[in-house]
Amino acid sequence: MSTATTPESRELTPVSADSLAALLVAKERPPRPSALSTSVTFGWRAILKIKHVPEQLFDVTAFPIMNLLMFTYLFGGALAGSPGDYIQFVLPGILVMSVVMITMYTGISVNVDIEKGVFDRFRSLPIWRPSAMVGYLLGDALRYTIASVVMLAVGLLLGYRPDGGFVGVVAGIALLLVFSFAFSWIWTMFGLMMRTEKSVMSVSMMVIFPLTFLSNVFVDPKTMPGWLQAFVNNSPITHLASAVRGLMAGEWPGVEIAWTLGWAGVLLLVFGPVTMRLYNRK
Numbered sequence: 001m002s003t004a005t006t007p008e009s010r011e012l013t014p015v016s017a018d019s020l021a022a023l024l025v026a027k028e029r030p031p032r033p034s035a036l037s038t039s040v041t042f043g044w045r046a047i048l049k050i051k052h053v054p055e056q057l058f059d060v061t062a063f064p065i066m067n068l069l070m071f072t073y074l075f076g077g078a079l080a081g082s083p084g085d086y087i088q089f090v091l092p093g094i095l096v097m098s099v100v101m102i103t104m105y106t107g108i109s110v111n112v113d114i115e116k117g118v119f120d121r122f123r124s125l126p127i128w129r130p131s132a133m134v135g136y137l138l139g140d141a142l143r144y145t146i147a148s149v150v151m152l153a154v155g156l157l158l159g160y161r162p163d164g165g166f167v168g169v170v171a172g173i174a175l176l177l178v179f180s181f182a183f184s185w186i187w188t189m190f191g192l193m194m195r196t197e198k199s200v201m202s203v204s205m206m207v208i209f210p211l212t213f214l215s216n217v218f219v220d221p222k223t224m225p226g227w228l229q230a231f232v233n234n235s236p237i238t239h240l241a242s243a244v245r246g247l248m249a250g251e252w253p254g255v256e257i258a259w260t261l262g263w264a265g266v267l268l269l270v271f272g273p274v275t276m277r278l279y280n281r282k
Contacts, residue, residue, distance in 0.1 A: 133279065
């Protein structure tokens with residue numbers, strides 16, 4: 001007669017701590033990703049957002065074209081005698097204004113991801129902490145480049161002729177991208193501070209509109225009152241527009257380039273650490 005084995009009578013094989021650790025822990029831990037690789041990965045994530053939501057390209061295509069056509073044909077005859085002459089002056093300025101204005105969407109994207117809880121997952125990953133923010137800015141650099149190319153293509157059709165040639169145009173766009181990268185850290189800070197994306201947009205427009213219009217984007221500051229010239233001549237947008245305008249015209253405005261790079265460095269040094277402190281505490 002066979003005897004049934006009950007669960008209580010079974011003898012369990014003893015498990016040592018070493019054997020359990022061998023099952024749970026891999027022998028070789030995967031290498032920690034570098035700061036560059038994680039930043040590029042997050043940048044690619046931002047580009048994929050554009051792929052899946054192509055409506056995001058509207059602000060970098062239709063908006064710059066509308067600005068260029070509107071200001072060229074509305075004010076060209078009054079300010080320069082003809083739209084053809086005015087576009088030689090105004091196109092680099094509107095290029096600067098359009099790209100600077102769309103930098104605010106970086107802060108809006110950050111705010112949306114925070115509300116969705118995506119950043120909670122990012123903060124738990126063993127990666128370089130600023131890589132998520134840098135990735136946003138790298139992805140937006142593609143949008144800035146698209147806006148620049150669209151503006152230049154339309155400008156060439158309207159009669160714009162850059163005396164600096166291909167090299168001057170590329171140098172001007174490169175300087176604009178460097179400044180926009182540093183300028184975008186302001187909006188990432190607001191994206192972390194504000195509760196809603198509408199709040200981020202409202203604050204951004206309150207800063208960007210006066211800063212871009214109170215500059216030499218549309219007219220020479222010499223026609224302005226003296227007290228206003230003091231502000232306009234020291235505005236970072238004025239230095240940037242003068243530098244881009246000079247490079248595309250075949251000149252080398254060293255002073256304006258130095259001022260632009262200096263402003264970019266100051267913005268990065270001031271708002272970069274503040275943004276990361278808010279990100280770590282969010």
